[in-house]
Amino acid sequence: MGDPANEEDPMADDGAPTFLADFATLSGFGATERGGVHREAASEADDRQWAWFGRWLADRGFTVVHDRIGNQFGLLERTPGAPYVLVGSHLDSQPFGGRWDGAYGVLAAAHAAHRLAGTTHALNLAVVNWFNEEGSRFTPSMFGSAVFTGALDPGAALDTRDPAGIRVGDLLAASGRTGTGAPTLADIACYAEIHVEQGRVLEDTGTTIGLVEATWAARKYALRVLGEQSHTGSTVMADRRDALLGAARLVVLARELSDELSGTGAPLHTSVSRMTVEPNSPVTVAREVTLNLDLRSPDEQLLARADELLHSRIAGIERSARVAVEIAGSHGWGVQPFPAAGIDLAREVADGLGLGHRRMPTVAGHDSVNLNGHVPTVMLFVPSVDGISHNEGEHTTDADALAGLDLLTGVLRRLAAGEITAG
CATH class of the missing domain: 3.30.70.360 (Alpha-Beta Plaits)
Known part of the structure; x- marks a missing residue:
């Protein structure tokens, strides 16, 4: 007979093969001969993965909406009127970049939220794919989340042009990537993001999970x-x-x-x-x-x-x-600490799953840097093999990717229960 606790646990049916299959599909958009992806913001490859991800969300009961700067949201509203726990990352890549940077965090967010879709929590869930996080085509980086949090003027963002003179607003309009009904910062109770480390501290120390405690300046x-x-x-x-x-x-x-x-x-x-x-x-x-x-x-x-x-x-x-x-x-x-309550919550979840962890900074910028300071924000890392990033050789093992998914699911469950909010 199975363990009753596991039978009630959304993570008992871990969906590992499905996650890995979905990640393989996602990695096919803009795939390069050397195993990476070339998927700059609003490129043809980015448009195709955006459409695929929107269908993935809709097929699983998410309401798919977009805001004026092309951020893509999948909403699961189970408690009408309640704010959202926002979770995600970005699907655009550097030119001839790696498969894992950003994309892992978006797909892990979607799978974690879907695991919890059958339960009711104090807070609603929203998955986000931020537009143009990499900043390789349109500068600055962390573009979509900067507009979302008010750090970048939306009019200036829409008027931004790439090196060929192509305007952001024109591209988004042509591809149908803007809309209404998306949540705003005022609708967000807290934010979580998981990402590959892009360094080798975790690998060098034999650690599975990085609990990000601060950004570098x-x-x-x-x-x-x-x-x-x-x-x-x-x-x-x-x-x-x-x-x-x-x-x-x-x-x-x-x-x-x-x-x-x-x-x-x-x-x-x-x-x-x-x-x-x-x-x-x-x-x-x-x-x-x-x-x-x-x-x-x-x-x-x-x-x-x-x-x-x-x-x-x-x-x-x-x-x-x-x-x-x-x-x-x-x-x-500047140097910006992440909330101690979020670090402690993630540590407790990692301990419960038997995952080794360590507190560490993030050297790279992430969308969580923009969200942090506005809403309680949890930032998590999984290892990068040899610390390789922004390179077609970027890799994270299946075991580490799935461990991170389990961790994010547990963190998301507790955030959705309202354990950490801005109030």
Whole structure:
């Protein structure tokens, strides 16, 4: 005879083969030859997975709605008028990125909510697929959740254009990805998100679950280096104002700041990405280069020092390369703790499931960063093999993925019972 407790437990029928099959289907949208996905926001592949996920939700009794910026919601209302526990992540990817980043969290959220669909709780459930979290096509990153929480003006977001000049609002309208009836921030009691770690702390320590306790602080800049277009052969070296030379020195500066300051205590991660060179001709000295530069650290004082040194040393680059450097845009966030009550709740669920866990920060930004501070937010990690992320080789084992699904289901059940709310 079976255990009566298990017979009443929605997780007793764990649906593991179904989850893995669904994840394999999801991974087929935008699949690449090397095992990753190429599914940037509002691309053809993203549109196809969005439509598939909407059908998946509707077929299981969710009410599917969208908001004005293309965030996709599946609603399970069992207690009319009650607020929602929101749970999810994002389905868009980096160019030639990994299958797991974001997509795992959305599908785990949907399966966890579906496991609880037959029960009534104090709070309702809502699954979300955030639009353009990656920020690879439209900047900034964490785009849809930024609009949802008021950090990004919706009009400015709809007017944002990709490098080809295509406007967000036009793409969303053409694909039918906007609508009405979606929940707003005022309708949300709390938020939960599970994600692959994108690092190797969990793997290195033999731990299954990361209980995210805080974000690293970050400062991100869009920089424009202005020089003067000229001939690569005939222009005298002393007369050149090479924007690419100035940009190259910014790349080196970013790495030098990390090497110089990381030895003082806390780590400092720096990078330069998404460089565009104009006119990008083989016989022309560049007149303009745009690039993204970001600084990240768990120590806000260290980050402030790095930021100060960055700005002071830019002046030297301008003089030596005979260019001008302009800040075309910037955004960032500070170290932000996640609520202790959520960490404790997730720890208790992990203990009940016999899952090893550890408290840890998140270095990467996630949609939970935008939600945290507005509503009680729980952020969870499962291991990434070799710490590989934003790469076609990104992988999480089936065992770890299913353990995370069980954990999220347990966390979601207790959140839906109203154990943690903004009040």
